[in-house]
Amino acid sequence: xxxxxxxxxxxxxxxxxxxxxxxxxxxxxxxxxxxxxxxxxxxxxxxxxxxxxxxxxxxxxxxxxxxxxxxxxxxxxxxxxxxxxxxxxxxxxxxxxxxxxxxxxxxxxxxxxxxxxxxxxxxxxxxxxxxxxxxxxxxxxxxxxxxxxxxxxxxxxxxxxxxxxxxxxxxxxxxxxxxxxxxxxxxxxxxxxxxxxxxxxxxxxxxxxxxxxxxxxxxxxxxxxxxxxxxxxxxxxxxxxxxxxxxxxxxxxxxxxxxxxxxxxxxxxxxxxxxxxxxxxxxxxxxxxxxxxxxxxxxxxxxxxxxxxxx
Amino acid sequence: xxxxxxxxxxxxxxxxxxxxxxxxxxxxxxxxxxxxxxxxxxxxxxxxxxxxxxxxxxxxxxxxxxxxxxxxxxxxxxxxxxxxxxxxxxxxxxxxxxxxxxxxxxxxxxxxxxxxxxxxxxxxxxxxxxxxxxxxxxxxxxxxxxxxxxxxxxxxxxxxxxxxxxx
Numbered sequence: 001x002x003x004x005x006x007x008x009x010x011x012x013x014x015x016x017x018x019x020x021x022x023x024x025x026x027x028x029x030x031x032x033x034x035x036x037x038x039x040x041x042x043x044x045x046x047x048x049x050x051x052x053x054x055x056x057x058x059x060x061x062x063x064x065x066x067x068x069x070x071x072x073x074x075x076x077x078x079x080x081x082x083x084x085x086x087x088x089x090x091x092x093x094x095x096x097x098x099x100x101x102x103x104x105x106x107x108x109x110x111x112x113x114x115x116x117x118x119x120x121x122x123x124x125x126x127x128x129x130x131x132x133x134x135x136x137x138x139x140x141x142x143x144x145x146x147x148x149x150x151x152x153x154x155x156x157x158x159x160x161x162x163x164x165x166x167x168x169x170x171x172x173x174x175x176x177x178x179x180x181x182x183x184x185x186x187x188x189x190x191x192x193x194x195x196x197x198x199x200x201x202x203x204x205x206x207x208x209x210x211x212x213x214x215x216x217x218x219x220x221x222x223x224x225x226x227x228x229x230x231x232x233x234x235x236x237x238x239x240x241x242x243x244x245x246x247x248x249x250x251x252x253x254x255x256x257x258x259x260x261x262x263x264x265x266x267x268x269x270x271x272x273x274x275x276x277x278x279x280x281x282x283x284x285x286x287x288x289x290x291x292x293x294x295x296x297x298x299x300x301x302x303x304x305x306x307x308x309x310x311x
Numbered sequence: 312x313x314x315x316x317x318x319x320x321x322x323x324x325x326x327x328x329x330x331x332x333x334x335x336x337x338x339x340x341x342x343x344x345x346x347x348x349x350x351x352x353x354x355x356x357x358x359x360x361x362x363x364x365x366x367x368x369x370x371x372x373x374x375x376x377x378x379x380x381x382x383x384x385x386x387x388x389x390x391x392x393x394x395x396x397x398x399x400x401x402x403x404x405x406x407x408x409x410x411x412x413x414x415x416x417x418x419x420x421x422x423x424x425x426x427x428x429x430x431x432x433x434x435x436x437x438x439x440x441x442x443x444x445x446x447x448x449x450x451x452x453x454x455x456x457x458x459x460x461x462x463x464x465x466x467x468x469x470x471x472x473x474x475x476x477x478x
Contacts, residue, residue, distance in 0.1 A: 009361045016369045016393045023376070023386025028434070034377070034385045041377040048333030056334060 099265040105154030106268045113233055113282055116272035117152070118143060122264045123168070133159075133176035133198060135264060140165045148229035150221070150270040155284070156235035156258035157181065157221055158267050169269075173261050174236070175199060182222035183236050185213055186283045191222055194236060194255055202237065204253040213253055215239050218283050231270050233278035258284065316473045320355075321370060323469060327351050328374050342450020345458040348375075349423070353416040354459070354466040356396040357403030364404075368396025383436045387427065395423045413459045420455040424448055 023034070065072050103119060110117045120137035139145055141164045149161040151171045159173040172179055179196035183204065190213065192206040206213065217239045223232025241254040331348040338344055352371045356364035372392030376385045396419075403415040428444060 009365070012362055012365050013393070013397055016365055017390060019369075020372070020386045020390030020393055023389060024384045024434075025386075027384035027386060038377050038385070041374075045329065045332050045378060048329050052334035056338060059338070 095265065098263075102154045102264075102266045103268075106152060106266065109152060109154065109156070109234075109282060110268055110270070113231075113278040114274035114276075115152075115231060115268075115270045117268040117270050118145070119266060119268050120145075120169075121266055133173040133179075133196065133261065134162065135159075135171050135173060135267075137169050137171055137267060137269075138167070139269075140167045140169045142166050144271060145169045145269055150227070150229060150231045150234065151267050152234055152270060153259040153264060153267055155260070156237070156282075157230075158259050158261075158264060160229045161269060171267070173264075174257055174259065175202065175261055181230055181236065182224070183219040184222045186218040186220050186280050192219075192250075194219060200257055200261065201240065202255045202257060204239065204255045206250045206252065209250045212251060213239050213242065215242065219255060220280065220282065223277070227270075227273050231273045233280075233282050235282050235284055317366070319473050320367070323473075324348075324351070324367070324370060324374070328371075328378070332378055340454065342454060343447040345451060345454035346420070347458070347462065349420050350416055350455060350459050350462050351466055352392065352396060353399050353419040354412060354463060355470060356399040356419075357406065357412045357415050358467060358470055359400060360404065361397060361400045364396040364400030365393060368392040368394075371396070383427070383431045384434060387430060387434070391423050391426045391430070395419050395426070398422075409460065409463055412463060413456065416459045417452055417456045421448065421452045424451065 027034075099121070106117070106119070118139065120139045120143075122135045123138045124136045125134075137145075137151075145161060145164050147161050147164055151158045151160060157174050159171045159176070159179065161169050162172040163170040173196070174181065174194075175196040175198060177196050177198050179202075181194050182191065183194045184191050190206065190208065190211040192204050192211075192213075194202045194204050196202050204213070204219065219236045219238065221230045221232055221234040221236055224230045235258050237255040237257040239253045240256045243252045243254065245252075327348050331346055335344065335347055348371065352367055355367050359367065369389060369392065372389035375388035375392065376383075399415055399419045403412060406412060406415070425448065428448070
């Protein structure tokens with residue numbers, strides 16, 4: 001571009017300014033002479049803008065993080081808080097699901113026997129320093145709970161109501177050392193007394209010296225007078241070992257409780273029973289063991305090369 | 312008057328325009344960032360003749376008018392760039408001191424944007440919150456001050472190369 005002198009430059013300046021003003025005037029008067037050019041320019045630029053967006057997004061994010069460090073930190077803190085909240089919700093949800101499952105099983109159990117029950121949530125476990133196995137449930141006298149009512153879980157007997165308050169109740173669990181329940185071996189009329197041992201197992205003391213139990217026998221609650229403290233037919237546990245001590249008047253055995261006392265979330269308190277005894281209707285179905293396939297491999301020794309060479 | 316040098320310069324201008332619109336504008340640097348396109352035009356105007364600066368300003372302004380997304384009328388950037396480039400060339404031509412060129416480019420950047428804001432406001436363009444406008448105005452000026460020394464050697468060499476290629 002040549003410099004053609006001050007006059008020429010001024011003329012060019014005037015021409016360009018007038019052209020610009022002309023363009024502005026046309027635009028302001030609504031005469032869109034350059035709309036096509038404008039849209040064409042945008043169309044031509046858009047692939048580059050898209051490419052730029054793809055290429056620069058990581059850098060842009062980095063720069064944004066650097067320039068908004070404080071805000072990013074706050075956002076991070078907020079996200080952490082949200083995450084913790086969601087985790088807690090998920091935990092509650094899982095807890096609720098587990099309780100629902102327990103409740104469903106309890107209802108199945110109670111429904112089979114025809115018990116009239118009321119559900120309760122376990123709200124606390126007894127302190128281990130007291131050496132007793134108890135739980136507190138969230139309903140009490142206001143809900144019709146009375147002492148010496150049977151408490152069942154999804155698997156069977158859970159315990160007995162020990163103390164009742166207006167809105168809570170203390171349940172002595174079946175594994176409490178002070179717990180004793182009259183039981184009957186399912187399928188027979190053999191009876192005994194089962195006592196808790198503070199663990200997942202209890203001790204069965206048979207009452208008749210002519211009676212013999214064997215490992216795997218299932219024990220059901222025998223029931224009490226007027227169904228208190230125990231209703232009949234509730235599964236209690238199964239025999240895991242026999243204690244054949246010489247000199248014992250009657251046989252004793254170790255019994256594994258069906259109820260897992262460590263995971264009690266929901267229990268049911270039996271308010272009433274049907275007129276008829278459920279008998280063995282609540283005996284749990286034994287799980288069918290899955291056969292483990294055994295693979296036998298026969299190895300045929302190959303003759304050694306040295307032996308072949310000597311021949 | 313359309314020489315090979317002009318053709319090369321317009322091509323370079325287009326390349327930098329695409330670079331600016333496609334890539335640099337998307338960085339969203341704090342304070343508005345810098346415009347390599349503006350720096351190129353003002354450096355070019357500062358080291359070129361007034362006639363050359365006028366033509367460069369006109370082409371650059373026209374490209375800005377075509378590309379901008381605001382409601383400003385077509386021709387506004389053209390007018391502003393023509394005037395600014397002319398003034399940059401008027402005050403900067405013959406100044407071989409890089410510091411002086413950097414200062415002129417930064418002032419031109421500030422002036423061009425101020426003119427756009429003022430004239431745009433007069434023509435009914437919504438420019439937004441005054442605080443934000445001031446941050447962008449000052450921010451882009453500071454960015455220009457920082458970025459111009461980096462690009463100045465490149466643009467000066469380009470200028471020399473094209474001027475040698477003129478027919």
